[in-house]
Amino acid sequence: MKRNISPVYYGDYLQLDKILSAQSLQSTRYGEPAHDEMLFVIVHQVYELWFKQVLHELNSVIDAFAQDSIPDQALISVVHRLNRIIQIQQLMNDQISVMETMTPQQFLAFRDYLVPASGFQSIQFKRLEISLGLKREFRIDFDKQSFYSRLKDADRELLEGLEAKPSLFDLVDEWLARMPLLKFNDFDFWKYYQQATDTMLSDDRQTIVTNTTLSDTEREQELRDWQSTRDNFDALFMQENYNKLREQGKFRLSHKAMLAALFIKQYSEEPIFNLPFQVITALTEIDEKLTIWRYRHAMMVQRMLGTKIGTGGSSGHHYLKKTTESNRIFLDFFNMATFLLPKSMLPPLPDAISRYLGFYLSQGKS
Template sequence: MSCPIHPKPEDIVQQEGAQLDFSKDMSYGDYLGLDQVLNAQKPLSPAHDEMLFIVQHQTSELWMKLALHELSAAASCVAEDRLPEAFKMLARVSRIFEQLVHAWDVLSTMTPTDYSKVRPYLGPSSGFQSHQYRQIEFMLGNKNPAMLKPHAHHAERLAAVQAAFEAPSLYDQTLRLMARRGLSLPAAALERDWTQAYAASEAVKQAWLQVYRAPEAHWDLYQMGEELVDLEDAFRLWRFRHVTTVERVIGFKRGTGGTSGVGYLRKMLDVVLFPELWALRTEL
């Protein structure tokens, strides 16, 4: 039996190279707009580490753009009783938050000395002004009218944040879904001022307990509850890594945008987005 003849590496390269003329067709870089993306980093300081600072925040904003895309579609699917599609989207958002958590791992390689060389060039710019982050918070139910103000100077961004502020959150849509499935929920949880932060309800907790005590009878709602818990779990980890990274780099200095920095971020760790889903675990 003869041995198979394998082509030489240089022959493979030559054969492949003959197929790689993209002068007339759309290329990889064209499709991804890489010229624009890779030229969007404009360091203002002579500090070596400013490139890290810029790239980390730009990539985080790209991940947040995808998270918003998925959250918006998931909320629409829940409103239309298309839960299998919503589950996939929400699972993806949870994985996006995991990516965002690991982004802080990279930024944490910036020491306080490194950051001190960059900070004077940042002016009043701050992550507090991220309109995409604010939309995510509003879509997840953490509504606060004061958080509209940082975007008031930019009409288009303000409009996007305002729309998320005024719309039912993902959790609001979930409670309405539960009511459509015949579970007893108070009217105050189903038709309310969507611009107000959600307040925990004993009646809502009892409705969720009904689902969790008989998951076989409410399987998709049970899965929806767990998707939401996964989502908040990942979001909490993101917030925690944010706090610890900021404290590691700047300690308890005030943030560049005038916020209290670590003090404010620590308060955000106490925010619970889907309170009944966490509270019911004590009673099961």
């Protein structure tokens, strides 16, 4: 039976009467409208619309990882939606260039009318950070102690509720940790890996010691750096040491999740690991795009305000620059390159291992 579908018109469907009448300029309250305030308002409204879409995609990804099992078909959708988020992030980063067509003096024509409004108060952006895994114990806020107390009750309850729920980082960590450590019949990958890395690190140390172009001071520094790398490698094989470094903030992934992610990245070209590798790669890129957005935002604020404080009371450029490197989520995926071996040093995976891992990668939570 054919449905009786009512006609829908472009303007009504998009509710353009609401959208196009939502630009209220503060400068008109005090005299002539500041021409560039319209740009400022629209850019930030567009950001909020993209935040809404990113949260829509992100929540579906979180729901997928929250299930008892994650079959390949679900991972295909996850990768697709994560890649869509990446493309949206690229748009948001490019949008800063539009803002930078405004000069500092053009911004100053209306800037003082915005106090105490600040992008820091974006509830959707805070939802995005928390949902990804940047909960309050991991992030830098310019006013961490009183931030939640300054929110409306409904917004505070929403964000505090999110803080209590598993984030995407938490769920991905659990998903990775479900993969068994690889000791299967006569195949012991980690024993092989430890022997190979011992050889690699010994060669590195010998290169430093015999490098005649280094001064004594430079050689001592390189040897200290080498020892730090050696300690990180050793921690992979000693969970107690790993947990100590994790408590110090050097790692965030659990020990099992770190080993699983490392194995997936080592064998990324194996069909059984292609989808998990794409998930890890997409999450790495999302974190990178977010870091680039923070950096470009910080540079734009410095360009517009110099060292002035932000309208919301933060230290402006200084605060934004500080969050650029500190407010990271999937940093372990970036640093994992430290532990990768050349393909030529990897043993081939037996067919039985691929079948064994294929079963576990799609199984439910233990």
